[in-house]
Amino acid sequence: MGENQHLVEIVGVRKSFGANEVLKDIDLTIGRGEAIVIAGPSGSGKSTLLRCINALETIDSGDIQFDGRSISDAGKEVHKLRAEMGMVFQQFNLFPHKTVLQNITIGPTEVKGIPKNEADQRARELLERVGIPEKADSFPADLSGGQQQRVAIARSLAMDPKLMLFDEPTSALDPEMIREVLDVMRDLARDGMTMMVVTHEMGFAREVCDRIVFIDEGAIIEEAPPQEFFENAKSERARDFVDKILHH
Numbered sequence: 001m002g003e004n005q006h007l008v009e010i011v012g013v014r015k016s017f018g019a020n021e022v023l024k025d026i027d028l029t030i031g032r033g034e035a036i037v038i039a040g041p042s043g044s045g046k047s048t049l050l051r052c053i054n055a056l057e058t059i060d061s062g063d064i065q066f067d068g069r070s071i072s073d074a075g076k077e078v079h080k081l082r083a084e085m086g087m088v089f090q091q092f093n094l095f096p097h098k099t100v101l102q103n104i105t106i107g108p109t110e111v112k113g114i115p116k117n118e119a120d121q122r123a124r125e126l127l128e129r130v131g132i133p134e135k136a137d138s139f140p141a142d143l144s145g146g147q148q149q150r151v152a153i154a155r156s157l158a159m160d161p162k163l164m165l166f167d168e169p170t171s172a173l174d175p176e177m178i179r180e181v182l183d184v185m186r187d188l189a190r191d192g193m194t195m196m197v198v199t200h201e202m203g204f205a206r207e208v209c210d211r212i213v214f215i216d217e218g219a220i221i222e223e224a225p226p227q228e229f230f231e232n233a234k235s236e237r238a239r240d241f242v243d244k245i246l247h248h
């Protein structure tokens, strides 16, 4: 598997829920180290696309290759593929009765068999990286939403993922906490993490991502670098979307 190959290659993917075709012939590639933002109206299929990549949903046809392996063919090995991707949702889903440190080390120790002292040390480094080293022994309920989301990001990073999927990671946060989470994501992108981010934070998109992928009604309408997308979108639908989101 050559290092030059794209990390994610999506070819002709279709997905329906009953009669509702939610993804219609999606083609998309993500290069190693690339950060892309997926934008589009509510119900356009953004979350479903991420969930298909993460094998939380099966696809009806087409193929998704992750690091040279087809997700649909993974069978019983699918948990191994999934362990190579981090997913951060709107809800943080931390274990309420475990400390911050325990939340971060449970994956490495129980799934990867990493010794506890090693996992602890790595977790502390990650807490440093997301800006809350002093919260290691706190419980999630004693943290702000922004701090909890940063723990969730640290927890994903502790598994050494090749790809990070973010599905509206700041949508549930109070405005004053959005910045601190976006800053962590920005640093992650700058450090070379491959990322797919569903977000309505167009400032982040403009500043951080390499490419915006605009989805509407289950189809990719347009892909462009942020500046081009915001200033010179080709499709009317993308221009309408930009107008609405920038001037609402």
Ligand SMILES: Nc1ncnc2c1ncn2[C@@H]1O[C@H](COP(=O)(O)OP(=O)(O)OP(=O)(O)O)[C@@H](O)[C@H]1O
Pocket: 017, 020, 022, 040, 041, 042, 043, 044, 045, 046, 047, 048, 049
């Ligand atoms: N498990 C499911 N069962 C049935 N329909 C589903 C399921 N998940 C999603 N859908 C439908 O698929 C379509 C796309 O949903 P999806 O959640 O991917 O959209 P989205 O772009 O993430 O929207 P939002 O911006 O509101 O999060 C919607 O019509 C939704 O109702």
Ligand SMILES: [Mg+2]
Pocket: 046, 047, 048, 167
């Ligand atoms: Mg969604």
